[in-house]
Amino acid sequence: MSGDEFLTPEEKAEGKSQGKRDGHRNGGEDGGRNGSGSVGSTEILALRFETHRARLRAVAYRMLGSLAEADDAVQEAWLRLSRSDAGEIVNLGGWLTTTVGRICLDMLRSRRTRREEPLDEQPGGESGIRMPEPVLAPVSGGDPEQEALLADSVGLALLVVLETLSPAERLAFVLHDLFAVPFDEVATVVGRSPVAARQLASRARRRVQGGAPAPDGDPDRQREVVDAFLAAARDGDFEGLVAVLDPDVVARSGAGVTTGAAAVASGAITFGRLAAVGRPVLVNGAVGVVGVVEGRLVSVLSFTVVHGRIAVIDIVREPERLAGLDVTFLEG
Structure with missing residues (x-):
C-alpha cells in the first residue's frame, strides 16, 4: 500500500505536477531554492507541502495511534522543511515521509522514557496495552469530514498490535509494509543496517499476522x-x-x-x-x-x-x- 489512496484526486494531480518540478532543481516556478526564505518561495513550498499532508498524516497516525499527535508530527515536519534548503531535495514526498517517520520514532521513544508505553504487568498479573485513539463514523455513512477521518484510519486491531511493538519495529513495519519505503531508507531513520531494518519489519509482521487477523469481507x-x-x-x-x-x-x-x-x-x-x-x-x-x-x-x-x-x-x-x-x- 503506497499511501496514495489517502489523497484526493486534486492532491494526486497536484502531486504529479510537483513531481515533475522536483526533477528540475534549478528551474520552474520554485526557482530551485524554496528554502531561500522569500515570501513567494515560502508560499510555493507550503502549497507543495499540502499536497503531501494527507499521506504524512496517515503515516503518523499508524506510527502514533493518535490523530492529535499525528497532526503534531506533520506540523513539525513542515517546520523542518521550512528551515531546510528545499531546493536541494529531489524527492520531496520521500524526504517528508522519512522525516515524519523520524519525528514519530523520537515521540515513541519519548513515551517509553516517560513510562507511557504499554505496561508489562498490571495489578493481578494481567498484561496491559496502551490503547490507540479510535476513529468513529456512523454505520450508514456520514458527512465528508467523518469520511475524511476514516480515510486516515486503519483497523483498530492492527493499531493495537502496533502498540505492542518496539519503536524501531513499528517504524520499520509502517514505513516498509504499509508505505513501501525501501529498507535502505528505513535503515537511515532507525540507525541500523538495511539487513537489520528488514529483520525489524519481519518480527513486526509476525506479530501483526498473529494479533490482527483479516476480517470477513461482508x-x-x-x-x-x-x-x-x-x-x-x-x-x-x-x-x-x-x-x-x-x-x-x-x-x-x-x-x-x-x-x-x-x-x-x-x-x-x-x-x-x-x-x-x-x-x-x-x-x-x-x-x-x-x-x-x-x-x-x-x-x-x-x-x-x-x-x-x-x-x-x-x-x-x-x-x-x-x-x-x-x-x-x-x-x-
Whole structure:
C-alpha cells in the first residue's frame, strides 16, 4: 500500500505536477531554492507541502495511534522543511515521509522514557496495552469530514498490535509494509543496517499476522454477528455468547488481555448493562459499538469477525482517548 489512496484526486494531480518540478532543481516556478526564505518561495513550498499532508498524516497516525499527535508530527515536519534548503531535495514526498517517520520514532521513544508505553504487568498479573485513539463514523455513512477521518484510519486491531511493538519495529513495519519505503531508507531513520531494518519489519509482521487477523469481507454479516453478541450479553445468555465467539477469541483493553470464549463470555455478561446502552458505529471502518451514558461517551468496542465468529474485541475506555472523539452524529 503506497499511501496514495489517502489523497484526493486534486492532491494526486497536484502531486504529479510537483513531481515533475522536483526533477528540475534549478528551474520552474520554485526557482530551485524554496528554502531561500522569500515570501513567494515560502508560499510555493507550503502549497507543495499540502499536497503531501494527507499521506504524512496517515503515516503518523499508524506510527502514533493518535490523530492529535499525528497532526503534531506533520506540523513539525513542515517546520523542518521550512528551515531546510528545499531546493536541494529531489524527492520531496520521500524526504517528508522519512522525516515524519523520524519525528514519530523520537515521540515513541519519548513515551517509553516517560513510562507511557504499554505496561508489562498490571495489578493481578494481567498484561496491559496502551490503547490507540479510535476513529468513529456512523454505520450508514456520514458527512465528508467523518469520511475524511476514516480515510486516515486503519483497523483498530492492527493499531493495537502496533502498540505492542518496539519503536524501531513499528517504524520499520509502517514505513516498509504499509508505505513501501525501501529498507535502505528505513535503515537511515532507525540507525541500523538495511539487513537489520528488514529483520525489524519481519518480527513486526509476525506479530501483526498473529494479533490482527483479516476480517470477513461482508459487513452486513459482521454486523449480524456483533448484534447477536450484544443481545446475548444483555440477556445474560452465556451459551449464546460462546456460540458467536471464536474458541480462541482475544479481548484487549488498557486493563489487560482476556483469552478464550468462556472467559470473554463471562466478562461480557458482567458488563451486560453497558451492552444495553450500546450504539452501533464504525470504528476505524470496522463494525463497532460505543457506550454512551447520559450523553457521555464511556467506551468504544471494535470487533474483528473471522469465519462468522468474533476473533478479536478491542475495548477503549481511557478518558484521554475518548475525550476528543466526535459523537455528534449519534444525535437525532
